[in-house]
Amino acid sequence: MTESPTPHIEPPLELLDALTSVRKPLLIAHISPDGDAIGSLTALGYLLYRMGKDPILACQDKAPATFNFLPFYDRIVQRVDERPDIIIALDSSDPTRMGTIYEEERFNGLPLIVIDHHITNVFFGDINWVEPTCCATDEMIYYLAKALKEPLDETLATALLTGIVTDTRGFRTYNVTPEVMHITGELIDAGAPLAMITERTLDTRSMALIVLWGRVLDTVEFADGVISAVNSMAMRQDLEGIIRAEGLVSFILSAQEAKIAAVFTEMPDGKVECSFRARRGYDVSRIAVQLGGGGHPPAAGCTLDGDISSVRRRVVEMLRQEIREKSMSKLVKE
Ligand SMILES: [Mn+2]
Structure with a gap:
């Protein structure tokens, strides 16, 4: 398959610089995590790991077992003992969404990066990358991978597609653009199992x-x-x-x-x-x-x-x- 056209959304350069120079970033997904929270957490965590970084993946609430097919699912912690050098808030519109993880005083003063697609985002970071036209934070992580010239592989594509599938409830929402469908095609081409993701996340209930x-x-x-x-x-x-x-x-x-x-x-x-x-x-x-x-x-x-x-x-x-x-x-x- 041909590559998607050049993405029309570009991450800010200061964000690319920060991610390139960071050593131990702390990634935080929002409380009561959904597929896009865990999808963007694991996608960005895996991407940074592949770039030679040592990311910490955190979420106050345990990720539902539904998402145990995602990379680094077992590495998501509910408590952070290590000392990170920056914090990245994912899919979170305000700092309370990060719950107890961010409440720790020792994190005060660390640079905070916000990556989110909620229109209600209050821009609470030192770098705020907020794209309300994006259907998922995972769509933004795709643009980030492109801007960092990082290739897609099956693992990354699976995590990226999980947020897109779940936040659009299987491509049902009005923010599913032709570009989202192009991206989806590229993710499937890279090995993301669309039918499995849909079945596991949308069509399975206890x-x-x-x-x-x-x-x-x-x-x-x-x-x-x-x-x-x-x-x-x-x-x-x-x-x-x-x-x-x-x-x-x-x-x-x-x-x-x-x-x-x-x-x-x-x-x-x-x-x-x-x-x-x-x-x-x-x-x-x-x-x-x-x-x-x-x-x-x-x-x-x-x-x-x-x-x-x-x-x-x-x-x-x-x-x-x-x-x-x-x-x-x-x-x-x-
Ligand atoms: Mn989302």
């Missing part, structure tokens, strides 16, 4: 998750374009090792009448995690930011204090308001 989905689906309510559901602690009492009803918020948005979907999860610390999805033309990242969270227009979230049913009432009302405003502005335009 039995406990299926049972939890059933219970959470029982709580679905719909009004004025907003579909919502709750996942309480009591509903998971007999289901060990499971908290989130992963994937359910996208599933309920598939209701024909729904424009915005929300799932509210009561966390073990008593807080309520809110997860939002929106159809094209609606923006849930705005509301997530208002509530102290972040994300993308079609997919965002936040964590709130309060009991789960009052949080649901309050937040669903805000989401309905978003729909009313968008319908009003459509009327005005027409």
Whole structure:
């Protein structure tokens, strides 16, 4: 296959310089890591290792076993004992996303590099490379490999494709451009197993998750374009090792009448995690930011204090308001 056309996205030169001269970088993926967090962590970790560096790969929460086919999966640590020379935050829109890993005082003063594609990124690094048009942080790591003139191999291509497949839910999202498809072709050509990645990351669920989905689906309510559901602690009492009803918020948005979907999860610390999805033309990242969270227009979230049913009432009302405003502005335009 021919190479993709020259990428239109180029990493900043100061980033390339920093990565070339670094010896022991600490790479941090965000808490509750998803495929793009672990994909970009392992892709960049492997790339830097291949360049002769000694990277540390870290994430506050253990990476789900789903991703154990990725390079360096076994090297991801939940605690850092060594002394790095720079820190690289991946797929993280603000410093709290790095969780306890970054809270350590001994990391204060170390240069911080931010590589992210969230539009809500707050530019908290010394070098900030933020590309909101990219479908995944892994797409950015691909451009980085190109700019560093590092060849793709099967291992790197597999890690890169994992973030692209998972963040686009299998190439379903509006940020999948012809360039993303070109890149995907190149990654497959380099040996990335697209069907295996899709099956392992998107089409495999634990039995406990299926049972939890059933219970959470029982709580679905719909009004004025907003579909919502709750996942309480009591509903998971007999289901060990499971908290989130992963994937359910996208599933309920598939209701024909729904424009915005929300799932509210009561966390073990008593807080309520809110997860939002929106159809094209609606923006849930705005509301997530208002509530102290972040994300993308079609997919965002936040964590709130309060009991789960009052949080649901309050937040669903805000989401309905978003729909009313968008319908009003459509009327005005027409
Ligand atoms: Mn991402």
